[in-house]
Amino acid sequence: MTEPLLRVCDLHKHYREGRSTIHAVNGVTFDVYPGEAVGLVGESGCGKSTTARCILRLEEVTRGTIELEGTDLTAIPRNRVRARRKDFQMVFQDPNESLNPRFSVRRTLREPLQLHGLYSSDSQLDEAILRVNLEEEHLDRLPHQLSGGQKQRVGVARAMMTTPKLVILDEPTSSLDMSLRIHVIVLLKKLQREFNLAYIFISHDLSTVRHLCDRVMVMYLGQIVEQGRTEDVFDDPTHVYTQALLSAIPIPDPTVKRSRILLSGETPNARTLVPGCPLQDRCPFVLEECRKPVPDYDLGNGHRVACRLAREHPHFRPESARSISPD
Amino acid sequence: METTLNPRAEPKTGRRRSIWFRGLSEVGRWRLLSFGIALILIYVVIALVGPELAPYGPNATNAKATLQPPSSDFWFGTDKFGRDIFSRVLYATRLDLGIAFSVALSAFLIGATIGGLSGYFGGGVDDVVMRVVDVLLAFPAFILAMALTGILGDTVPNVIAAISIAYIPYFVRLTRGEMLRVRTRQYADAAVGVGNPRWRVMLVHLLPNSLTPAFIQVTLVLGWAILDAAGLAFLGLGITPPTAEWGVMVAEGAQRIITGEWWTWLFPGVAIVIIAFAFSIVGDGLRDLLAREER
Amino acid sequence: MPEPLLQIRSLRMDIRDHERSRSVLLDVNFDVRPNEVMGLVGESGSGKTMTALAIMRLLPPAATASEGKILFGGRDLLALSESEMRQVRGSEIAMIFQNPRASLNPLMRAGDQVARALQLHQDLPRSQLRRRSIELLQHVGISDAEARAKAYPHQLSGGMAQRVLIAIMLACQPALLIADEPTTGLDVTIQAQIFELIKEVQSEAGASLLLITHDLGVVSEVCQRVAVMYAGQIMEQAGVLDLFQRPSHPYTERLLGSILRVDEAKALDTSRAIAFASIDYDNAGCRFANRCPYVLDACWLRRPEPRWLSEGHVVFCHLRNQEAA
Numbered sequence: 022m023t024e025p026l027l028r029v030c031d032l033h034k035h036y037r038e039g040r041s042t043i044h045a046v047n048g049v050t051f052d053v054y055p056g057e058a059v060g061l062v063g064e065s066g067c068g069k070s071t072t073a074r075c076i077l078r079l080e081e082v083t084r085g086t087i088e089l090e091g092t093d094l095t096a097i098p099r100n101r102v103r104a105r106r107k108d109f110q111m112v113f114q115d116p117n118e119s120l121n122p123r124f125s126v127r128r129t130l131r132e133p134l135q136l137h138g139l140y141s142s143d144s145q146l147d148e149a150i151l152r153v154n155l156e157e158e159h160l161d162r163l164p165h166q167l168s169g170g171q172k173q174r175v176g177v178a179r180a181m182m183t184t185p186k187l188v189i190l191d192e193p194t195s196s197l198d199m200s201l202r203i204h205v206i207v208l209l210k211k212l213q214r215e216f217n218l219a220y221i222f223i224s225h226d227l228s229t230v231r232h233l234c235d236r237v238m239v240m241y242l243g244q245i246v247e248q249g250r251t252e253d254v255f256d257d258p259t260h261v262y263t264q265a266l267l268s269a270i271p272i273p274d275p276t277v278k279r280s281r282i283l284l285s286g287e288t289p290n291a292r293t294l295v296p297g298c299p300l301q302d303r304c305p306f307v308l309e310e311c312r313k314p315v316p317d318y319d320l321g322n323g324h325r326v327a328c329r330l331a332r333e334h335p336h337f338r339p340e341s342a343r344s345i346s347p348d
Numbered sequence: 349m350e351t352t353l354n355p356r357a358e359p360k361t362g363r364r365r366s367i368w369f370r371g372l373s374e375v376g377r378w379r380l381l382s383f384g385i386a387l388i389l390i391y392v393v394i395a396l397v398g399p400e401l402a403p404y405g406p407n408a409t410n411a412k413a414t415l416q417p418p419s420s421d422f423w424f425g426t427d428k429f430g431r432d433i434f435s436r437v438l439y440a441t442r443l444d445l446g447i448a449f450s451v452a453l454s455a456f457l458i459g460a461t462i463g464g465l466s467g468y469f470g471g472g473v474d475d476v477v478m479r480v481v482d483v484l485l486a487f488p489a490f491i492l493a494m495a496l497t498g499i500l501g502d503t504v505p506n507v508i509a510a511i512s513i514a515y516i517p518y519f520v521r522l523t524r525g526e527m528l529r530v531r532t533r534q535y536a537d538a539a540v541g542v543g544n545p546r547w548r549v550m551l552v553h554l555l556p557n558s559l560t561p562a563f564i565q566v567t568l569v570l571g572w573a574i575l576d577a578a579g580l581a582f583l584g585l586g587i588t589p590p591t592a593e594w595g596v597m598v599a600e601g602a603q604r605i606i607t608g609e610w611w612t613w614l615f616p617g618v619a620i621v622i623i624a625f626a627f628s629i630v631g632d633g634l635r636d637l638l639a640r641e642e643r
Numbered sequence: 644m645p646e647p648l649l650q651i652r653s654l655r656m657d658i659r660d661h662e663r664s665r666s667v668l669l670d671v672n673f674d675v676r677p678n679e680v681m682g683l684v685g686e687s688g689s690g691k692t693m694t695a696l697a698i699m700r701l702l703p704p705a706a707t708a709s710e711g712k713i714l715f716g717g718r719d720l721l722a723l724s725e726s727e728m729r730q731v732r733g734s735e736i737a738m739i740f741q742n743p744r745a746s747l748n749p750l751m752r753a754g755d756q757v758a759r760a761l762q763l764h765q766d767l768p769r770s771q772l773r774r775r776s777i778e779l780l781q782h783v784g785i786s787d788a789e790a791r792a793k794a795y796p797h798q799l800s801g802g803m804a805q806r807v808l809i810a811i812m813l814a815c816q817p818a819l820l821i822a823d824e825p826t827t828g829l830d831v832t833i834q835a836q837i838f839e840l841i842k843e844v845q846s847e848a849g850a851s852l853l854l855i856t857h858d859l860g861v862v863s864e865v866c867q868r869v870a871v872m873y874a875g876q877i878m879e880q881a882g883v884l885d886l887f888q889r890p891s892h893p894y895t896e897r898l899l900g901s902i903l904r905v906d907e908a909k910a911l912d913t914s915r916a917i918a919f920a921s922i923d924y925d926n927a928g929c930r931f932a933n934r935c936p937y938v939l940d941a942c943w944l945r946r947p948e949p950r951w952l953s954e955g956h957v958v959f960c961h962l963r964n965q966e967a968a
Contacts, residue, residue: 064830064831064832064833065830074537077537077540077541079537079540079541099546100545103543103544103545104543106541106542106543107543110541110542111537111538111541113534113537113538114534115534118533118534118535119534119535119537119538120535120538121535121538121539121553121557122535122557123556123557124553132542132544133542133543136542136543136544137543154919168921170919176538179538179542182542183542183543198686198687198857199686199857199859199898199901199902200686200897200898200901200916200917201919202901202903203901203903203911203913203916204913204916204919206903206911207911207912207913210911225830225831227831227905228902228903228904228905229903231903231905231908232903232908232909232911251908252908255905255908265832266831266832267905268835269831269832269834269835270831270860270905271838271858271860271861271863271864271865272860272863272864272904272905272906273859273860273862273863273887273899273902273904274863274887274904275863275864275883275884275887276884276887276888277906281835281839283832283835283836283839284832286786287800287802287803287833288830
């Protein structure tokens with residue numbers, strides 16, 4: 022087995038808000054291997070974007086480590102993180118917001134090269150813009166002269182400039198129309214193969230995750246409740262939350278009739294942490310044991326589920342249960 | 349029901365419609381704005397070449413022609429020393445516009461820098477800056493400029509300094525507010541993400557995107573600065589006789605209102621009003637354009 | 644077949660933008676029948692929201708409905724006076740919007756807003772009004788309705804605010820509900836709840852629902868009939884099963900081809916997706932021509948005649964007309 026590219030270990034991020042504390046991320050642990058696409062899915066407020074911002078060190082972590090090829094990014098000073106930034110880049114959610122409105126595409130793409138001393142000639146930029154299926158003429162446009170789909174391609178091109186090893190994609194397609202979405206996904210897939218990139222793909226759009234990612238992690242209230250290979254999680258969702266999430270997505274085929282697991286109520290706020298399963302107050306199958314710490318059950322092939330229902334799963338191996346500590 | 353069903357019930361972020369442009373059609377707006385710009389250009393030309401055109405020197409007295417009404421020799425008449433008011437108005441243009449541009453430029457540079465830094469870095473320094481700004485803004489700019497001129501003394505550079513200081517808080521506040529808004533935009537994070545050091549994020553990415561309101565303020569401050577400089581001079585502060593300056597001239601002419609020599613105060617007064625009006629409509633027009641662009 | 648509740652007939656709408664005018668709706672025709680869920684599906688720029696706003700007569704000032712009729716219960720809504728229209732809005736047609744919190748009055752408690760809607764339509768004493776409004780809030784699935792009734796909109800979550808809006812709508816007992824992307828921006832689990840509620844409320848009240856959405860999944864689960872819009876023109880209209888199984892307009896076909904389904908892993912393939920190009924509003928013929936893989940000369944010249952493929956299934960496409968000829 023190769024060494025992981027990124028190791029996130031017991032990551033916590035808490036915010037103070039007035040007198041209370043928001044527990045945005047609570048003990049998230051995962052690895053990302055070179056060249057693999059990992060989906061981080063969940064609904065708003067589950068902590069997926071905060072996790073990404075911590076990895077990029079746009080936020081300081083409360084606790085835990087984030088190791089990129091063995092270097093703990095949380096422990097080194099800002100300017101040393103800056104030197105490593107060529108290895109990990111981000112594509113942002115809103116193409117209308119993530120490009121400097123006063124920078125031409127050329128300047129936007131040239132900047133990362135210059136900052137890391139990689140710039141030699143403008144032919145690098147021509148190459149970069151063609152790579153994302155735009156034309157050289159787009160280099161001299163300002164963001165407001167581009168359409169949403171074109172802007173997002175520029176965002177993707179910018180992230181690829183320094184040939185990073187890891188790219189974090191924060192809902193890169195959520196503001197695009199569905200006919201454009203597939204083009205961007207295909208493009209991302211192509212670039213991943215071309216550069217052997219590792220992706221962390223953050224999304225609430227499970228259909229896109231299914232088609233882009235090798236592995237998927239489902240987050241709820243700051244914790245990863247289920248993770249595994251994409252086909253395992255999608256074909257065999259085991260945590261009640263994953264099941265509910267998947268069954269809630271309307272299928273564009275009137276001949277398919279499915280039963281739906283409806284969760285009651287709404288996501289509670291992350292102010293007060295209760296012991297046990299984070300879903301306990303919304304889960305239709307809740308039992309008394311769910312209010313105690315839930316172990317992380319291993320179903321093989323890296324499919325791990327923090328739900329008692331995993332015990333009824335055919336691949337369940339009792340000796341593999343490992344307790345996760347909810348604070 | 350009406351309110352709940354109105355899709356446009358979302359709060360508007362648009363700025364207040366400016367007074368000059370309210371109720372004008374698209375074409376009317378452009379015309380008014382172009383008119384203002386044309387007026388300013390005429391003044392700038394006069395400031396540049398006025399002294400060449402003036403038939404007399406600004407302080408050339410003529411004991412034989414005191415208090416002459418306007419005539420073909422003296423277009424705007426003469427004052428009690430026989431000085432040609434037309435020539436003095438022309439000479440004063442350079443001084444008054446010079447003061448206005450110096451004030452607006454220095455207040456803009458200093459204010460926008462302080463505001464930008466304060467807004468970007470936040471924290472304790474920002475708190476202190478904002479308290480100071482609040483205190484300064486509590487005084488009308490003119491009163492502040494008056495006090496400062498009193499302290500600094502009556503010279504042209506001191507007048508410029510005093511009025512500039514009075515307007516710095518406006519630029520600090522505007523730029524800081526804009527910086528706070530821009531700082532949370534995704535491209536600020538994106539700039540950090542590609543490896544920009546903090547100073548570069550602030551200077552190259554955010555500050556240029558925070559200056560638009562301050563730019564518009566510059567136009568308005570140009571007009572106000574002329575009114576302030578003239579106003580100070582009228583009160584006998586700052587620029588003093590016999591300097592050819594509109595405020596000084598109006599002050600001298602004001603003594604003649606009762607005696608009926610209207611030309612002594614009217615022409616310099618009109619010169620002030622026109623340019624102040626021109627800056628005001630251009631400033632408002634630009635703000636109007638910007639507000640529509642943001643929508 | 645029952646008389647349609649709402650009939651839109653060759654509706655055209657122009658928007659003036661910098662002295663230039665373009666038609667954002669052109670020759671739009673469709674019906675909404677009593678007690679059915681009709682879907683209006685399209686991507687951004689398709690004119691689906693504009694159609695809804697035209698029905699409600701809540702058009703932006705730059706827009707004018709220059710041609711056509713919107714017949715509702717025999718009256719042409721476009722010909723009504725503003726005060727007559729105010730009567731129609733809310734009591735006969737009600738609309739819920741994308742951003743539920745912005746559609747509520749921010750200065751009024753949720754319960755009072757429901758009560759006010761009730762008051763407009765029923766003559767009830769104050770105490771009963773209060774009770775009725777709390778009942779309604781309970782009815783739309785708000786637990787702890789007593790307490791929520793006292794909340795101001797900013798204290799409600801998006802899903803909760805949408806429920807309050809639905810309660811207000813119910814209070815008005817309209818014959819036609821228009822829902823414009825009612826769950827966009829809500830989480831999927833909440834979205835599922837809201838759709839269950841909308842379906843329930845619609846069938847219970849016997850009202851018709853015009854659902855405007857970009858999500859074909861939602862269309863397939865909620866609607867009985869669908870009109871597909873692109874660039875202000877209706878491309879195809881069909882029963883939901885027909886549309887998904889026998890898409891006949893190249894746009895519909897490609898739109899279905901761009902969908903990534905969550906329940907099956909397919910190979911990623913853009914060959915069946917819509918080409919990457921901007922919308923051409925100026926083409927005199929079919930506005931999809933510049934992105935259509937099967938474009939014919941006629942597509943640039945004139946709008947295709949409608950072609951009826953089966954009962955209720957109509958397509959506007961020169962290719963289909965040619966095949967038939």
